[in-house]
Amino acid sequence: MDKTYWYKDAVFYQIWPRSFKDGDGDGMGDLYGVLEKLDYIRDLGCTAIWFSPLYPSPGVDCGYDVSDYMDISGEFGGMEAFRKVLEGAHERGMKVIMDLVVNHTSTEHEWFLKSRQRIDPYTDYYIWRDPKAGGRLPNNWDSMFGGKAWQWDDVRGQYYLHLFAPEQADLNMDNPLVREEIKKIMTFWLDMGVDGFREDVITFISKREGLPDDKLLPASKGIFHYSHGPRLHEYLSEFRRDVLGKYDCLVLAEAPLVTPKKALEYITESDDNELDMMIQFETMCADCLFVDYVRMPFSLRKLKRRFSSWQKSLEGKGWNMLYLENHDHSRVVSRYGSEEFRGESAKLLACCYLFQKGTPFIFQGQELGMINYPARTLEDYQDVQTLNTRTSLSVQRRLRIYSKASRDHARTPVQWSGKKHAGFSEAEPWFHVNPGYTEINAEDQQKDPQSVLNFYRKAVELRKSIPVVKNGSYREYMPLSGRFYVYERYDTDASLVVICRFSSSPGRFRAPKGIDLSEYELILSNYDDAPLTKRGFDARSWECRVYLKNNK
Ligand code: NOJ
16 A cells, blocks of 8 residues: 555644543543534644544553453443544544554453463463562562552462553563454554554563563663563564555554654654654653653753754654643643743744644644643542652652643643533533633633634644645754744745744844844734844743745
8 A cells, every 4th residue: 555644744633532522421521522523623723633542441541451452432432433433534634543552451351361361362462470589570670650560460370561550461562463463453443444543652562582670770660671672673564564554544653762863763754664653752851851750940952952853863764743742741831831821832832843844743622721730639630650650759749740740630621611610511520620711711712813722723724834844944043042942944945933932031032143034924923913123023921923934
């Protein structure tokens, strides 16, 4: 099958189903709710949807613990509702990709239930090990969600590996039968008409032979023994060769710790590449050290370095996936922007990534400038990762960290209106509604031409209609500035310049050499007026401007 590379023109919207929209009145988001909002997503300018898991699941990790890969959870409306959504999206010219979570399954998955009883062919579907001499754990790896990565199973009389929660058992991808199962799952959804997959922590699926102890602990948790493991290329190529290559589909891989250099081993632009795009984490660490829960002051220079390094390194070689929010990170306005200047900074953040080269993703509620939930106690949190992270610290310190870093901030119901429960549901929602919904909601923003939502619409529309945004090269200016992020997208026909002032205090912007703004047209900005003075302008709090010059 010839690839059309449709994803290069796409703008994605990510739906985290539980909190998107309740359509059947039980307090939980579902596919009926999605059906109601397909026009909204299309009107935002999005041309594709990524669904976080919709499969049946006990919900320990909100669906990332799958108990049946070939069905849609009844909680979300089941297969019938999914087919309607798929059809409805396609009718509106939108593609749909599914989350494919195959590093691990729920321990309630039939494979696991049979594997623990040593029923063939499932006996070796998981990574089972005897204790080491003296009853010690098989190795010293830690789980990503706190505690050790091994769980004892009484039924089988062995330990099994779980890189995430104990209820998420890692599959043994070295077993060819497991890989056949994965290929069956891929085929099932692609044959139904889905347009690709976002593959959950897929770079973790090949563990180093012998599962050696990690000598670098405590910081690394064993990760260097399974991230980009020895047979990863082989397995990804096998998936492409046997299944994915037969469809015009997108393969988007989540890849913690990936660097641009490493990414290019997988995403070179060719029809038989292993992956099309990777979800990197580097640009999500401008206010933390490797992981969100180890906080650092926000550094614009760090963010710019990371943006530019991905833009420059992939130029002409691979395709970037662009994002600032998803269900694993708190709200970006509360991290890289300013809650005080919410509207301004939400718009600036849109500009700082939507005009880069690559395929942008917008996470539900981001387009409204939603902010973190004002949690007060540990009971306000529900996320398995949050509650198991940094547990040795005092409650006060944990609360401080979680208030900035918890994934729960991204998981509160989308604020559709100023009505009860933010118009998300008629019933009591499964999770807190952010009390800010009376001020921040889609209904009001739809009517307000100056809203964050309408700004996103304009930005998306511009991005789609200006060719230099898709294909032009990238150049950064003023890399040492701790207040301005300035980048240019250019080719022989045009130059597009984005100027973002990352600060609540005003400051003078002096156009760098080579850019004469009087030759440009202002096409987007987050203040009503945008006066220019000679060689620059006086930038206001969180001001951003996008300028375009056509050379023809
Ligand atoms: C990455 C997913 O995005 C996250 O939500 C999940 O908890 C882990 N993988 C485990 O599946």
